[in-house]
Amino acid sequence: MADSWKLIAHAPKGVVHAALLAHEDVEEWDPEIVVTGHEIAEDRPDEWVLEAYLPRRPRKEDRESFAALFAGKPPALVTEKVRPADWVTESQRGVEPIRAGRFYVHTPDHLPSAEPGVTSFEIPASQAFGTGQHATTAGCLAMLSAMKRRGVAARNVADIGTGTGLLAFAALKLWPRAHAVASDIDPVCAPVVAENAERNGFRIGARPGELAVAVAAGMDDRRLRECGPYDLLIANILAGPLVELAPDFADSMPPRGNLVLAGLLAAQERAVRAAYRAVGFALAGRIVNGDWSILWLRRRFIG
Missing domain, CATH: 3.30.70 (Alpha-Beta Plaits)
Known part of the structure; x- marks a missing residue:
């Protein structure tokens, strides 16, 4: 090594x-x-x-x-x-559980939540990002919960830059009959997602309620293209790639499709929103968690 x-x-x-x-x-x-x-x-x-x-x-x-x-x-x-040693794992050791939206995320060192109506996910420290501790991941959990509360329906879901699989698991818990695919550019994430899926009661597969896994840069993957279009797409990555991927995300979503973007500082929000406005998205909701923005965008009809 x-x-x-x-x-x-x-x-x-x-x-x-x-x-x-x-x-x-x-x-x-x-x-x-x-x-x-x-x-x-x-x-x-x-x-x-x-x-x-x-x-x-x-x-x-x-x-x-x-x-x-x-x-x-x-x-x-x-x-x-x-x-x-894996510095990601080291940085996550001993972290406390978090409560975000309908979800409670904890490591194996902690017990699940006993609170009624709250879903617990056990996500150990791993070689991938996305344990819920970062403000962007927690903000996405809160945003997905708010979207469900406001009546959003999702039948086809993609989680781009999935890390541990946590946001894909949350989407499947909120919309349990959806088709879902999780992807990441880092190959180490595929076995991490599979392990966490088993740990939290999800099946890897292509049927409704199951999670397909892909290794890809952005939308550059045959499985991602074949599984679309997506009426819910989640991307918790970085502002630069979010701007670059705006046209690809637009091509992968139907009118009224819902897009959740995170990984951007509040100071970067204007540039990201401008890139998505240019390809037909409008702001539907926004959460600021610390220094980070979480955006809910909806694709407009293009006529």
Whole structure:
């Protein structure tokens, strides 16, 4: 297993937000370098960190590219070797359960909820994102619950960038007779989704109420194309890919189809909404969870 490294920069929240926006605008960013930003702790909401994960020891040009994301003088950069363990799993150990919408998400270290009318999902720390702890995932759970409450019906569902499968499971719980497919660009997610499906009582398959799994970049997969069009499509990824995928999502959905978008900072919302307005979507609902926006869009009739 190759060594992994990361570059770290601590800065105020606004500075890190601006750096994340700058990263979205870099057209030739090295795809092997994954950039993330987050607050240090809940009780220190204005103290943030920007991190870049690399599959190699950072080179001079890597440090320069990372530093260039900051306007003016960049903060001090720290280079750190990532321990030979899955850093996603390590970051999720000991996390507390969350309650979002109709759902309660917990790790195996915690018991399911005893609250009537609440569905519990057991999602262990894993090699994939999407345990419900991040504000975007929790916001999607709340948004799906609100859509069900407002009478949305879903017969054909896609969860793009599924990670652990959690949002697909939530959709199947809300619309149990739907056809559903979950996809992710990361091949490691397929066995993770299959394991979590078994853990939570879902079957992998292509019949109503079952979950098909695909490994794909965006909608670039035969199974995804064949299973469409989708009257409910969920995409919790990043603002840049959401903008790029707007035409493909539009082509995969019928008029009045419902689209849930997440993974975008509130500061990135205007650009994402503009991209989807251009291909025929209108805003139906919006949740702001911390610094993140969760959007419910509905496709208009094009005539």
